[in-house]
Structures are given as structure tokens and as C-alpha cells.
Amino acid sequence: DTIDAVSDDIEHLLATVANEAERAALTKNLEQFQIIFAQYLQESGSKINWAKISPPREGMIREHSSLPHVEDADAISGLLSKLVVLKLNGGLGTSMGCVGPKSSINVRDDKTFLDLCVRQCEYLNEAYNVDVPLVLMNSFSTHRDTQKLLRKYNRARCKILQFNQSRFPRIVKGTLRPLPTDNKDDSQWYPPGHGDFYQSLQNSGLLDTLLAEGKEWLFISNIDNLGATVDLDILSHVVANGESCEFVMEVTNKTRADVKGGTLIDYDGQTRLLEVAQVPKDKLEEFKSVSKFRIFNTNNLWIRLGAVKRILDARAMHMEVIENSKSLDNVQKIIQLETAVGSAIKNFKGGIGINVSRSRFLPVKKTSDLLLVMSNMYLLQHGTLRMAPQRQFDAPIVKLGDHHFAKVKEFLQRFENIPNIMELDHLTVSGDVVFGKDVTLKGTVIIIANEGEHIDIPAGAVLENKIVSGNLRILDH
Numbered sequence: 001d002t003i004d005a006v007s008d009d010i011e012h013l014l015a016t017v018a019n020e021a022e023r024a025a026l027t028k029n030l031e032q033f034q035i036i037f038a039q040y041l042q043e044s045g046s047k048i049n050w051a052k053i054s055p056p057r058e059g060m061i062r063e064h065s066s067l068p069h070v071e072d073a074d075a076i077s078g079l080l081s082k083l084v085v086l087k088l089n090g091g092l093g094t095s096m097g098c099v100g101p102k103s104s105i106n107v108r109d110d111k112t113f114l115d116l117c118v119r120q121c122e123y124l125n126e127a128y129n130v131d132v133p134l135v136l137m138n139s140f141s142t143h144r145d146t147q148k149l150l151r152k153y154n155r156a157r158c159k160i161l162q163f164n165q166s167r168f169p170r171i172v173k174g175t176l177r178p179l180p181t182d183n184k185d186d187s188q189w190y191p192p193g194h195g196d197f198y199q200s201l202q203n204s205g206l207l208d209t210l211l212a213e214g215k216e217w218l219f220i221s222n223i224d225n226l227g228a229t230v231d232l233d234i235l236s237h238v239v240a241n242g243e244s245c246e247f248v249m250e251v252t253n254k255t256r257a258d259v260k261g262g263t264l265i266d267y268d269g270q271t272r273l274l275e276v277a278q279v280p281k282d283k284l285e286e287f288k289s290v291s292k293f294r295i296f297n298t299n300n301l302w303i304r305l306g307a308v309k310r311i312l313d314a315r316a317m318h319m320e321v322i323e324n325s326k327s328l329d330n331v332q333k334i335i336q337l338e339t340a341v342g343s344a345i346k347n348f349k350g351g352i353g354i355n356v357s358r359s360r361f362l363p364v365k366k367t368s369d370l371l372l373v374m375s376n377m378y379l380l381q382h383g384t385l386r387m388a389p390q391r392q393f394d395a396p397i398v399k400l401g402d403h404h405f406a407k408v409k410e411f412l413q414r415f416e417n418i419p420n421i422m423e424l425d426h427l428t429v430s431g432d433v434v435f436g437k438d439v440t441l442k443g444t445v446i447i448i449a450n451e452g453e454h455i456d457i458p459a460g461a462v463l464e465n466k467i468v469s470g471n472l473r474i475l476d477h
Helices: 002-015 020-043 073-080 113-128 143-153 194-204 206-212 232-240 281-288 305-313 341-347 367-374 408-413
Strands: 061-063 083-089 106-108 134-138 160-164 217-222 247-253 263-267 270-274 295-304 322-327 333-338 352-355 378-381 384-387 397-400 424-430 432-435 440-448 454-457 462-469
Touching (some): 002 020, 083 194, 106 113, 113 143, 113 384, 194 206, 194 305, 194 341, 217 305, 247 263, 295 305, 295 341, 295 352, 367 397
Parallel strands (some): 083 217, 247 352, 397 424
Antiparallel strands (some): 263 270
16 A cells, blocks of 8 residues: 555664654654645545636635725724735745846845845834734755845844745656655755745744734735735735635736736635646636636635635644656756745635736746846835836847757856836847847847857947847957
């Protein structure tokens, strides 16, 4: 029996850990792993029934513009006194060529993601004389480095709390047995997705601490989403309607670039989050359709803390287990079992989506995104990026070639400074291209240096609706 065999493996794993505190922490992690693993085995045959899926019914999605606007300073102070801001801080910067937590990457004016988050909370606390804490959920990959980074904020007017999400053993695909035989090799373990937040918050003791301090609402988002700032109108709405609405997911209108984003659906009369990993292959095109599923999940979530405790205490939290298949460097096939924080919406009373402006979804996943947020198209104020009033439209589409621009260090070396893109609609750059100082890009600009070619865009150049290709090398004399 697979479950018995895995239980034996886990006993052996725990026996390899001599340190008592370390073993106690690992025991909690592995207990949670066994619950998820048993659920995975039990539900692996039951796929989502596409016939039961409908777009969100009336009332499931509310427009942000319909929310009452709150301006009274005393009312705002009262609302903020109930709030906790939580950032998902488990990711590394490896995909952008950086070492350590992704939150330590400089994104604007020599400020990191973490600097901006701290400044946002600090500003709210100063402006409204409140104490909104910033909570970080780290992974075992980011915890140690994050602790060092936090020393610089000792004098900030922002209490920073942190806890670690779980550490699960990777599973060998062929045998469904845990890959690690001891607790030492981190490459054989993984953080099991942000859905692990609920249980890890409770295991850390922070859930009870925050409730005891009178905190009622949690605003949770990805640390690399620079648009995810505290929205006072949403906060006012959830505080006023908390008894009947315990969970709010910020959604925004889907474009062709967002076809893989999870979407809110009506599933047999229940509000559910549908992730691309759950969609049958023959239904993928329908899922990606902008006409049937108009909105997608930004992963900006507002969750009632008391409801989290109630559901966990009743052992009633259910989230779909997502199987993530990977191949390790030695080509060994493994699986990771993960859950998504937004998929818990079905466990809460009256969960809804609020359709927000695209400005609240500003993730930095690639250097193409970094170019946008470092540009003159955005203004930075109190840790918050806002689109400059001169910009008439949404952000332009930017595609920078992976071979020369994927890593932050390479990207920065290819720009003397970030071009003026205030009037840019679309930029594609591929190959060995270098930009001089004070370049202006307008309309649609495509710059292609083929294999063996090099293009220098000269200082002060203005490119408007231009295609540049071939060789262009400017030499000092």
C-alpha cells in the first residue's frame, strides 16, 4: 500500500534528524505533506467536470468602481487598525540571473521589491498614525537571506514579521515514494505552493497572535507584483461586509497575454478558482478564450483572519492538489504536489471577485517588465508606482530577447539609461543590441540583430514606428 510505504519512508527521514527543534519542525511539515499526498491519491482519478463549469454568475464579480469611496482620515485609521499586509516571499531571483530572494532585486531608484513594500506600510502608519504590520511568508530557500536583509529596517515605522512555509519532499514519479533519504540536500525538497500559507500561518503561531492583537483582515499578494498596494475602498468594503463576505479576490480583465492566468468560475453553483493546470487538454483553447472567461486572478486577496482560524480548527480547508511534473538535472522524473492560495475561496462564506484596474497587476517576472517599471512611464511615491499622467494608454508590450537580455546584469549593461517610452506601443528587441543615452522610442519599434551582428542605438536617437536590422556599430574616435 502506497500510503503505508510513504509513512515508513517518513519515519526513516525523521530518524535522520538529531536536533530536537529541527525534528519537531520537520514533523509538522511532513504531517501536512502526508495529508496532501493522501488527498492526491484519493482524488487523482477525479478530473474537473467541464460540463459543470460556467462563467461567473451575477453578483460573483463586483466592479471596483461601484465601491463607496472612503476619504475621512479617522475612518481610514479605524480600517487600517484591523489590517495585516502579507507578501509571498518564497521565490528566488534565479530566472532573472540573480542570487538570493527575488525580493532583493533592485527595481526602481536603487530600491528593491522589499524596500518598496516596507515603505508603503511605513507611509500608511505615518499618515494615519496606525500600526499596519508587514508579514513575509518565506520559503526555506529565502529565509536565511531575508533575515539578513531585514536588519536595515530596524528603524522603519513598520513592524516586520516573518514565518516559513512548509518544506515537502519531492516524489519520484515512477514509485510515488519520497526522493530524499535525509534532511540535508535542499534540492530534494520544495516549497509546496502558496496555498500552504493557511496551515503554515497557523503552525507558526502568528495567526493566533494577530487575532489577539485585534487584526481582522489580511491583504495577501505576490511580492513581485508592484501594483498590489493597500486599496482603502476594498478594505472599507470587506470590513463593512465581513460577516457575509469573508474572501475577496481581485480580478482584472484578461488580455491575450494573460491566457494562462487562473479564472473565477461557477462550478455547479459554487464559486471556484480554475487554474490552467486543471484544464483538460482538449479544453485549453476554450479556457484561454477572452470571450468566455473574461477575467483572471491577480493573486491580490483579502481574507478574514477569524474565518481562516474557524476553517482550519474544523479541519475543513480543502484546496485542489496540483501535480507539477519536473525533471531533475540527472533527468530523474519527479512530481511536486502544490496548492494555490486563491483556490481556498470555496471554503469561505460569500467569496467574491472585485474587478480592478489593470494598474493593480504589475508583476515583474522578466527584464521586459523591469524595463517598464524603471522607465519614465511610472512615478514612484511613498513606495508606490503610479502610471505617469502623460501616459494615455495601458503599458506597452515589451519583448526582449532571452539570449542577451534575460539576466538583470546583462540587461542593465545594454542600456546607458532607460529610454523614454512614454509614447511607445510595442517594442521587440532581439540579438546583440546596445542602447545609448537618452533614446526615445515611440509607436512600434522592432530591433533585430541577427547571429554575428551588432546594433548600437546612438545616444539621443528618436525611433518612431521603425524596424532596425542588420549591423550598426558606433565607435568612439
